[in-house]
Amino acid sequence: MIPGSFDYHRPATVQEAARLVASLGEDARVVAGGHSLIPMMKLRMAAPAHLIDLQGVEGLAGIAVSGGEVRIGAMTTQHMLIEDAALAQAAPLVREAALQIADPQVRYMGTIGGNLANGDPGNDMPGLMQCLDAAFTLVGPEGARQVRAREFYFGAYDTARAEDEILSEIAFSGHAGAGYAYEKQKRKIGDYATAAAAVLLRMEGGRCAAASVAMTNLADRPIFSQAAADALVGSPLDAAALDAAVAAMQGDIAPGADTRGPVEFKRHVAGVMLRRAVARAASRA
């Protein structure tokens, strides 16, 4: 499989990268780890005339944890997320999810920024970042702006990022003290989720005091389900509350049938994932 020809650019700063993106226009694609884009280029489903490689951009990879606040550069790989001790302390949910993405080789190359910016509904990080209520920094010719993860995704490959913007940083608050779980059903290592659930919750006096629920690969975008969280809050996480949360979540998702199964199956698996995630999060709260 031979991809189409392109000119290769390796800018050294994010400003230079943004200028290239702006001047080369829609013939250009930004590449991070390349593990979504390159397979598409090999199939000639993508054929950019210019490839702008972000690997040389200074300061775009790295994890900073300070006062419970987490900032992650867009070029930080899944492998780096897994290996970072401070991140594992502040937001262990991220490590738990990153370990369930793809396989070791892909995790050495695949980046959090690529996973988030691509807008593939199968990607795990978008739902995870909605669960964490993260904010994304987008750098464009006019400067930088922030967009919340919960407002970033419009549909498959359709996001709030403009063509001439580059996702540079992800920021969220750590969840120390909260119960957490990322439950993902997949057919095999390396596959996208049939269904996945990200859950954070806090318990007080045997009752759920706060909750956040997001689902992956169950619509054309990640699904942050406020209704599912509302069904959990105030309850002792008993069977009635879990049933209500699953029903609320199922009201928010809209899975399509594909090789991972028919719609009814996916809705069923989504419920199983949410129940497991809540149970495991509660056991850690």
Add this chain to the structure above:
Amino acid sequence: MSKMHVKLTVNGKAVEALAEPRTLLIHFLREELGITGPHIGCESSHCGACTVDMGGRSVKACTMFVAQANGAEITTVEGLAAADGTLHPLQEAFREHHGLQCGYCTPGMITRAYRLLQENPSPTEAEVRFGLAGNLCRCTGYQNIVKAVLAAAPVMQAQKEAAE
């Protein structure tokens, strides 16, 4: 769409060539440099037969443009044995424990296991299986591959300690 000048270090040797940016690293290694240890299996980032070590990372050379690898240090299975031909402990362990049958996945398996054991010098069986999850083998059922990697770990560690 002109060719670009690429400079790499492959198995300790400096390499320079003119290449189209779109050339996949696996094609560059095999066709331009004649390094045919890394194999082309699925060509779709799944099977791991093309795995090489690049700057301390196991990567699938079928999912990497030579342009991206420009400036990198790459080790393939050819670079693991000693200069006098003495097999690397992983190669020796694969032979000893029958960790291969047809051999197609073996270069990728060994190159991946090499990086895994640098990062985790004494893994559990579960950690070996998880660490090799990006490499497919259709012959062995993995049992003897896992055995070989577990057997190579203490040998590699002893060699490292002896060298220090």
